[in-house]
Amino acid sequence: MIISISNHKGGVGKTTSAINIGVGLKNEGKKVLLIDLDPQANLTQSLGVQNAGKTIYHAMKGDQLPVVPATVDVVPSSIDLAAIESELASKIARESVLKKLLTPHKDKYDYILIDCPPSLGILTINAFTASDEIFIPLQAEYLALSGLSKMMEIMELIRSELNPGLKIGGIFLTQFDSRRVLNRNILEGVKDQFPQEVFKSIIRENVSLAEAPISQRHIYDYSARSKGAEDYMALVTEIIKKHRKT
Amino acid sequence: MIISISNHKGGVGKTTSAINIGVGLKNEGKKVLLIDLDPQANLTQSLGVQNAGKTIYHAMKGDQLPVVPATVDVVPSSIDLAAIESELASKIARESVLKKLLTPHKDKYDYILIDCPPSLGILTINAFTASDEIFIPLQAEYLALSGLSKMMEIMELIRSELNPGLKIGGIFLTQFDSRRVLNRNILEGVKDQFPQEVFKSIIRENVSLAEAPISQRHIYDYSARSKGAEDYMALVTEIIKKHRKT
Ligand SMILES: Nc1ncnc2c1ncn2[C@@H]1O[C@H](COP(=O)(O)OP(=O)(O)OP(=O)(O)O)[C@@H](O)[C@H]1O
């Protein structure tokens, strides 16, 4: 199962979710690979993985997929990836480069999670073309919710042109503070607009999640009894249950 | 004076700052133009500007610069802009397209502010090539601070290759909560690393700033006595003073 963790709105918790869902799934006995598809390389850095050698950039240019064993297996990224958009512009089937790289690895893992950059360019299109599902972390704020319909349009386009099996795996709220009226209103709005897709588990605002990357640790290692660890574990349990049913 | 408001880290307050610094400068009697250079078009949407007609996308493809009079003059954006990276890939002097569009308008305004997307691709490179200064909104969090050195590298590259006059106009902290130890530690770190560039004014976490875009209002209109309005006005005063000196 290949899952893109994507939202072109910036700062909504894509990287934080890729790491803590990924490790959570591993803690439940699943074999997991994380792909850092963002030139910012936040996932690579947050897990303390070296990126001085081969990265996803080299693989998209023709090399082997560089899998680095860490807490979970990781394919690192680096700032070089920022150049890939113009470098792939004239390549035949440029949308399917990542799909071809991941297909040989699909049987080795239960879950391959792709941390997407905050944009709808060629990298995100590659992720959607390679994926079975898209998970959308959503900040309960106005600008984040209003961008959702554009995401759905792009997804629909990729489904009809390149990847007929692609579907929304789910939407989950992040950085949620129930004391804020704005957050509570947006939650109601999302439940109305996307009743089927919204996960019951909500990730609350929790500073431990922002502190964990400083020492290159995931939340279960940094602060196992925090709200952050509790919320991501609940989400992981819900994800596993949802996939068992289908 | 052309200023890019940029940080490739997502969700740090670029759009919120472009709007509230822009309107703040106008309230102090300056002539201001805002450029939305993000395919998400959050600035366009937050000011209630129509983007069904011509946008910055059309201008970068050869049309006139479409200036829409609103609270301040705005050049709107739309999702079409997401395609510009591959469409400009083989164009001669693709980095200077925006500079050529803005030069004829430079004398009509005291300030032209460019709201940049969360990436270091061709759009941000165009913004840096066209600008006199870069303002960097910085969330006082670990991942945001660590991305700063990459921004500086790209800026250095543009300065040596395309725009020798480019400089850092300043770094200012956003979404700051002095109760969070993490925020206070990062503030100390930034002051040590960039003593010259850090503005004294800090933008505190304030939910009014997140609510204002819902009714397409800037902060001075939505909640003039809020911390958000107070903080952005202080920053605007500091910006004007800094430019008066030079
Ligand atoms: N639930 C949470 N509570 C508190 N802080 C959080 C939470 N989730 C993420 N953060 C912090 O918020 C910031 C943004 O999160 P993150 O970098 O994961 O988002 P992103 O969507 O990957 O950003 P980008 O768009 O730049 O890739 C980070 O500093 C992170 O540590």
Ligand SMILES: Nc1ncnc2c1ncn2[C@@H]1O[C@H](COP(=O)(O)OP(=O)(O)OP(=O)(O)O)[C@@H](O)[C@H]1O
């Ligand atoms: N000082 C603040 N206090 C509280 N909320 C804020 C503040 N500044 C911005 N916000 C909110 O945080 C979110 C991110 O801000 P904004 O969209 O301006 O960031 P950005 O850097 O432009 O994001 P992107 O990288 O997606 O372009 C928005 O929902 C905004 O309303």
Ligand SMILES: [Mg+2]
């Ligand atoms: Mg990220």
Ligand SMILES: [Mg+2]
């Ligand atoms: Mg923005």
